[in-house]
Amino acid sequence: MHRVVRAHLDDFQVKHAVSDNQSKQFEAFLNYAIFRTHCAENIEPRDLVYEGDDPGIDGVMIFVDDSYVSSVEEVEEALRDRKRDADVTVVFTQAKTSESWSKGEINTFESAINDFLSEAASYPHSEFMKNAREVFNTVLTHVGKIRDGKPKAEIYFATTARAADADEILAASSAIQRSVAGTGYFSSVHVELINRDSIVELWTAAEGQVEATLKVLGMAPFPKTPGIDEGYAVTVRAKEFIDQILVDGNGRLRQRIFEENVRDFLGSAGDVNQEMAETLLDQVKQKRFGILNNGITMISPDVRVGSLEISIRDFQIVNGCQTSNVLFENRDSIGADATIMLKLIETSDAAVIDDIVRSTNRQAKVEENQFLATLDAVKALERYFEARGAEDDLRLYFERRKNQFSHRENVKAIRVFDIKEIARCVAAMFLDKPDIASRYPNRLTSEMRAQVFDPTYQEEVYHAAAYTLYRLKILMSNNRIEQRYSKLRWHMIMAIKYYICGNVMPNMSSRKIKEKCEEIEAFMGKGDDGTINAIRDLCASIVDIDDITRDKLKGSSLAQDVKAKALAFREANPPKTSKTTA
Template structure:
């Protein structure tokens, strides 16, 4: 017999926090001088701003092996933009010059959001923190530290104590507040709408779902797909580009495969990037994002075959039709909000089976033949271009052909 007396029901926020705990909370103890308290505000427990010498900052940004801490930028809108980035080159030049003492006047520093933040005199302790602004600065400081510590002719401690970095630490356990701070503090530089979408709770869950998924069978063996929700470089960038989806491409795949909006994916992808975009503002199942990515990946592979020459601009139309062949239950994705939880659960159960996977290639082949038939006259003289396929009427016509030639024959 099970004892249900102590059974507790939790919501999505509590589950997200538990996932964060399992990943491992970042923790650091450091000394902070020249500190100015910032008055607390709604959902902000405590905040300070000041400057921190790099020899203390490294306790926050580096692990015990002197490497940049993992997961320190999970809450940021971007990752490291690379050594070739002009801003990063300027930061590096300053650190490596005799003008490094001017660093706090030339750099905006870091903004850190921490779940726990305590102080005893000038000794500070924080847990569950994220650097939400200052990713480029942090990476360049880490690279500089590693270079001077590896140089036997450098007094690394003396050099790193000379460089002061502006820092703001905000103590809040409210996820919405943390996200608004992230977006606002990054607004001094251009943030794409995709970067903002990639910072949503749903996007973070989708990224986690992709990482959990095992390798799938493909024509040439096992494949692993990845959703890269943050722009920039990452230690995870080991999966070939065709199998890595950024927010823009995943939004287009989802619009075509799940929402049936292939013409929007082709001709008006920016409509999928706004804050009101149905792709990221509706509580869709994470499994459907993976399903969409896998369909589009398989379509890309199929379009490399000789029988698909000249029709690549129609790839989102092909993905839309193939998705409906592989997963007829997609009608559930349009459920009302009140029924969405049940619909998502049923879709996830279907997607956990292997039946739909075997139908993907068959659906893609059928869709390719329909596209070739529809554009037969054009293909006799040239390859398709975007203007040939972007119109809504093309989407509607292809779907009508699909229903008459494929769905009725099942």
């Protein structure tokens, strides 16, 4: 492996506590970096790789719009009752640590993809790959709800070599494109040979800061406003806005800059977006685009103004997702005279950002549940984690806003919990819903959000659930607990609650729940052999891990069985719950 790539891989390993062998680490590294180009959600990198029979594909990821779907149920849920067609992308990856290209390995990758796509696969498939095939087949049953009538395919073959230039390697890449396109399953097929430079670019785009400089055609400052450092109304060329703001170094749309925008792209078929597209496709009308369009609102913690240009860092588009996506889709038709107006606001004040997000998006119909990050209960949770962090030696971070801590070098990703991950933790541990946390996590922040983020709950329940999961991840990463239990982690944190606290739990709004949370954290914080052995034995007693399938994980009967066995284990092996610290 090339030394520069290895250095970034080491950084990835430390941040995410991935402790597999180098080959498996590199697979997780590639899959995670590509995942982040499609989806802003946090994910456990280990969930993107698999053990068992390997047909020649290292990763399969399927996205509906900008959401990752990993089960048949999530596909059904994502495509149910839609008012517009969805963008669906199927991603295949193969990662090789070698510093050279191999035509034979690329051919094997092609063969494996075609076998995956066939109606009756011949290659041996692990449970992960069997599930991926089921998800893909479910996607095909919903093509009537997919934009262009078919999903898109993206195929990545990665090495740590220089950029490929040998004819046989380029021909092998073209052969993948032709054969996969020939299946007729996809509206487009993109094949990319990832070299050592491009994988570093993918990784830095996934984890690094986003910066851009724009040449301005006109600019006017806003008056001084409390909570806002600076504000400007700026006119720039649409082409430069696309090139500098919307597109990353690999020519892809920067999905992460829309994380604060509560609305997804609604597609080009809607009346407003179609009219925008028609304006851009007309070489005369597009010159008036900046006047006809309402403009785009952006926030940034760092706006620097020069005489003829303006620089921004870590920016977010909080209003203008539709305009931005239409500009991106029609970028090849946009000339030098098309302009766009930007409202640039410099602030780091979370409350001000909340106000801007809510007010700018009230101008269009947006459902209340799309403002999840602005809920009072969620804000209170952020304040609690900050206060605990000032006291605890081993701090956990609650990420109310996406990438809130991504640029702080001393913060490891394994200690960061976003809203969805916190919801999964508390639902699994204290609501006895590990099946939903495992297989239907989006429900926790939609129809179940009032139950999950009840403002009367004591904040300790969220911290205890997150801390338990964090400790389990650490113990698995250093192999003190077998990593194959990772797929059962949501059931395990529920089992630990019952092992430590027994069957009778105080209400989550009661002050008495705080004592139970302290007991859980004290137990999980101990690293002695007796505690680790107790957790190992608990894991072994609640399930036969070799018998656990994805179908069993999504059923409530497994949760009930785990509860009963955890209580039986407690009776046979009473826990030692002295309150020691990590």
